[in-house]
Amino acid sequence: MSYSNHRHANHPESINTLAPVMLVTGSAKRIGAAIIRAAHCQGYRVIIHCHHSQTEADRLAESLNTNRANSAAVVVADLSIINSNTTLSRFTQIIIKIFGQLDVLVHNASRFYPTPIGSIDYDQWDELFLTNAKAPLLLSQAFLPYLQAQHGCIISLLDIHAHDKPFGNYVVYNMAKAAHRMMVQSLALDMAPYVRVNGIAPGVNILPDTNSDQALNATQQQSIIASIPMQRIGTPDDIAHSVLYLAQASYVTGEIIKVDGGRSLTLAGSTD
Ligand SMILES: NC(=O)c1ccc[n+]([C@@H]2O[C@H](COP(=O)([O-])OP(=O)(O)OC[C@H]3O[C@@H](n4cnc5c(N)ncnc54)[C@H](OP(=O)(O)O)[C@@H]3O)[C@@H](O)[C@H]2O)c1
Numbered sequence: 001m002s003y004s005n006h007r008h009a010n011h012p013e014s015i016n017t018l019a020p021v022m023l024v025t026g027s028a029k030r031i032g033a034a035i036i037r038a039a040h041c042q043g044y045r046v047i048i049h050c051h052h053s054q055t056e057a058d059r060l061a062e063s064l065n066t067n068r069a070n071s072a073a074v075v076v077a078d079l080s081i082i083n084s085n086t087t088l089s090r091f092t093q094i095i096i097k098i099f100g101q102l103d104v105l106v107h108n109a110s111r112f113y114p115t116p117i118g119s120i121d122y123d124q125w126d127e128l129f130l131t132n133a134k135a136p137l138l139l140s141q142a143f144l145p146y147l148q149a150q151h152g153c154i155i156s157l158l159d160i161h162a163h164d165k166p167f168g169n170y171v172v173y174n175m176a177k178a179a180h181r182m183m184v185q186s187l188a189l190d191m192a193p194y195v196r197v198n199g200i201a202p203g204v205n206i207l208p209d210t211n212s213d214q215a216l217n218a219t220q221q222q223s224i225i226a227s228i229p230m231q232r233i234g235t236p237d238d239i240a241h242s243v244l245y246l247a248q249a250s251y252v253t254g255e256i257i258k259v260d261g262g263r264s265l266t267l268a269g270s271t272d
Contacts (some may be wrong), residue, residue, distance in 0.1 A: 002075040003094050021045045021099045026109025028053035034236030035243050039187030040064050045099050047072045074100045089252040092142045103152040104247050107136040115172040131174035153196040155246050156184050160201045160264040196253040198246045203260025205234035230261030
């Protein structure tokens with residue numbers, strides 16, 4: 001676990017200690033980074049959490065701090081820290097010490113890969129449930145006193161496949177996101193009235209990296225686009241926009257917003 005704040009000592013006068021603070025897990029790149037950029041643009045102070053992508057996280061923080069000094073920090077940690085009370089408590093203290101408060105907690109970090117029936121093992125179960133269900137719950141619990149103090153909120157990145165329309169060959173991922181979806185609704189009850197809890201269910205909002213083992217070829221991409229009523233792959237900014245809406249929607253809790261260009265309307269509940 002490590003923390004770097006990229007402080008710009010030349011501009012201490014520009015620190016805005018009234019600005020709300022947002023932590024986004026797994027936010028060095030892709031959708032998480034888009035949420036961080038959009039929140040920063042709206043005046044938030046931001047905490048970029050990452051695991052393997054520290055280079056990208058540092059670069060992102062550096063550019064945000066150049067734009068507004070002392071407004072972005074990076075914390076590096078494998079989310080398996082939640083498996084021990086000691087490391088979870090240390091992580092919580094590190095996050096709170098950065099800006100002294102937390103207003104919005106965004107659960108974005110995730111692992112995503114197929115687990116065809118017959119090949120599922122314990123490690124896959126643990127990894128997919130850790131990032132997509134267990135860490136969101138235990139982090140929410142750990143940060144509750146701080147979020148309560150700010151009348152803050154929690155926003156979870158879910159999936160249109162977390163409910164009713166399972167993604168074929170992804171049973172463990174589907175189950176983990178379904179648990180996460182129920183966490184949103186349960187915590188909305190249990191954390192009211194001081195902390196709101198909502199979710200966003202993306203459809204296809206950014207394709208797997210071209211160099212990843214999940215990369216899609218041109219034919220697969222065309223077939224996905226054809227299944228989306230809006231006739232395009234979504235963008236990370238489409239998600240960021242909804243996160244910012246939920247962050248300020250003071251009478252919305254327990255809500256899950258689909259941001260999928262209508263894709264869930266056309267899904268038959270398989271790999272299409
Ligand atoms: N992409 C889509 O179109 C889509 C569709 C449906 C739902 N979603 C949901 O939207 C969210 C963002 O999607 P995405 O595609 O941008 O996510 P992603 O790139 O698959 O993952 C985001 C980050 O999660 C972090 N992470 C994974 N395991 C971790 C661990 N053990 N400890 C700490 N961090 C860990 C990684 O950080 P490092 O790189 O630093 O290791 C990774 O960069 C996810 O929750 C995803 O399930 C996305």
